[in-house]
Amino acid sequence: MRERTIVLVEDNPDDVDLTLRAFRAGNIANQIVVIRDGAEALDYFFGTGAYAARDVAILPTLVLLDLNLPKIDGLEVLKTLRADPRTKRLPVIILTTSQEQDEVFRAYDNGCNSYLRKPVESGQFRDAVKQLGLYWLIWNVPPPESQ
Amino acid sequence: MDRSRGALVAGALFCTAASGYLVGVHQAGGGGGTPPRTYLLNLNLFGRSLHLTLTVGTMGVAVILMLTVLLAVAVILTMVASHRKRQAEAANRELETEIVERRRAQEAVSRLNAELERRVAERTLELQAANAELEAFCSSVAHDLRAPLRGIEGFSAALFEDCRGRLDQHGLDYLERIRKATARMGQLIDDLLALSRVSRGELRRQKVDLTALGWEVVADLRRADPERRAEVIIADGLSASGDLQLLHAALENLLGNAWKYSSKQPQARIEMGCRGEQHGQTVYFVKDNGAGFEMKYAGKLFKPFQRLHSVSEFPGAGVGLATVQRIVRRHGGDIWAESGAGQGATFYFTLGPAADPDRLSPAPEECSAGNSPAGG
Numbered sequence A: 001m002r003e004r005t006i007v008l009v010e011d012n013p014d015d016v017d018l019t020l021r022a023f024r025a026g027n028i029a030n031q032i033v034v035i036r037d038g039a040e041a042l043d044y045f046f047g048t049g050a051y052a053a054r055d056v057a058i059l060p061t062l063v064l065l066d067l068n069l070p071k072i073d074g075l076e077v078l079k080t081l082r083a084d085p086r087t088k089r090l091p092v093i094i095l096t097t098s099q100e101q102d103e104v105f106r107a108y109d110n111g112c113n114s115y116l117r118k119p120v121e122s123g124q125f126r127d128a129v130k131q132l133g134l135y136w137l138i139w140n141v142p143p144p145e146s147q
Numbered sequence B: 001m002d003r004s005r006g007a008l009v010a011g012a013l014f015c016t017a018a019s020g021y022l023v024g025v026h027q028a029g030g031g032g033g034t035p036p037r038t039y040l041l042n043l044n045l046f047g048r049s050l051h052l053t054l055t056v057g058t059m060g061v062a063v064i065l066m067l068t069v070l071l072a073v074a075v076i077l078t079m080v081a082s083h084r085k086r087q088a089e090a091a092n093r094e095l096e097t098e099i100v101e102r103r104r105a106q107e108a109v110s111r112l113n114a115e116l117e118r119r120v121a122e123r124t125l126e127l128q129a130a131n132a133e134l135e136a137f138c139s140s141v142a143h144d145l146r147a148p149l150r151g152i153e154g155f156s157a158a159l160f161e162d163c164r165g166r167l168d169q170h171g172l173d174y175l176e177r178i179r180k181a182t183a184r185m186g187q188l189i190d191d192l193l194a195l196s197r198v199s200r201g202e203l204r205r206q207k208v209d210l211t212a213l214g215w216e217v218v219a220d221l222r223r224a225d226p227e228r229r230a231e232v233i234i235a236d237g238l239s240a241s242g243d244l245q246l247l248h249a250a251l252e253n254l255l256g257n258a259w260k261y262s263s264k265q266p267q268a269r270i271e272m273g274c275r276g277e278q279h280g281q282t283v284y285f286v287k288d289n290g291a292g293f294e295m296k297y298a299g300k301l302f303k304p305f306q307r308l309h310s311v312s313e314f315p316g317a318g319v320g321l322a323t324v325q326r327i328v329r330r331h332g333g334d335i336w337a338e339s340g341a342g343q344g345a346t347f348y349f350t351l352g353p354a355a356d357p358d359r360l361s362p363a364p365e366e367c368s369a370g371n372s373p374a375g376g
Ligand SMILES: Nc1ncnc2c1ncn2[C@@H]1O[C@H](COP(=O)(O)OP(=O)(O)O)[C@@H](O)[C@H]1O
Pocket: B253, B257, B258, B261, B288, B290, B291, B292, B293, B301, B306, B307, B308, B309, B315, B316, B317, B318, B319, B320, B321, B322, B344, B345
């Protein structure tokens, strides 16, 4: 089963607010779950810790994942998601600050679906988030659910 | 050595024979008044005595003569031999000291070499550590400086959108300035990162089609500024051996500058080509007919953050040419410029001795024929 939820894994509260603002401005009304660090993200996806009660069969439509996260970094989260049959096809978009070549390579090598660098200019950021929402929530054909 | 010993033995033999002879003469003389016909030889050979009875007439004289000649020869041979020996010994000693000196020098050289190698290894390690630190620093600059900047920019935009009704003209103006300054700082951080990226990583040389690369950059410039009318000419067949990404960044800056600093010309004209060779290296150029600059400030061009135009005249951070200089120098080449205020500018650059190992670049005659900058 797939909720039409977006999971935002981001530790910087300013970035969280600005991203939520950009979603609102882009008329993206999906429910957004905000997760603050890598360990919490893994708890969420695999129903452990604080999320023990969550039904892990319910997958979000889209994951926006920052790379520089407390506890477990984004790349590690991505690797863990890709290694598990339940989440290996989940659309994951890296949404981060750095555009260092090595980091981009590593993210793609570990199976991210897209890599987005947060622009400083808020207008650009808003455009990017809006396009991203349009594309991934409306146009993109998600992996078929294996019941 | 052997010869001189032989002569000595002969000498000793002669001496003992002579003494034996005299003894015999003496004994015989004591025995009777008549001259002796028979002599008793008492030879004393190396401590052993030998008794010989000889009948001497002419024979004794012959023996003595023979022995005398032998002695003379032996003495001469001994002298010659000892002279040779002294010479050989002197030569040997010289050779030995030379060998010792040489060995010492060799030891010193290998010691110095080992020391040098150790130092190089040490420095390399230090450099690697410094590089790693720099890299860590850079990505932290990228991440840590940009994040708060995004906050400032984003929330001043939010303030403008949500509360603009409650701000007067002054307030709105300040807000606008905050956002412009933030955008500038964002650009600055990006430029600095690009500058430091140039020095990192290895240089991957490959054959690069500079003509195609130039057109690619120009297409990007036109896309970013579709209203702009500018005539662009890029010579055909420009190629070099270099790092594709770095050369792309270099052309982006040079053509970007030509594009920017000729933007106030009603008929802007930008040209890229090559102009012969210098020290066996192809000289490429990017030329424009824009604002130019006074040559007396040319020394500042390639230093980071140094600008010859104010931000209100032409926007920019002043890092572009510093980046280009690092790129061409990493290739073993150089960059220089010719200009005058209001007279446009020409930037020349080379890409090092390895830039055209098997004549990747057009021959110099192709370069100078028709492709050279007017007046250059
Ligand atoms: N084509 C050009 N024509 C005139 N001036 C130039 C040109 N290219 C560079 N300059 C001068 O050199 C300075 C440094 O250039 P650059 O490092 O690219 O920085 P920026 O373009 O960001 O100012 C510029 O500020 C400008 O004054």
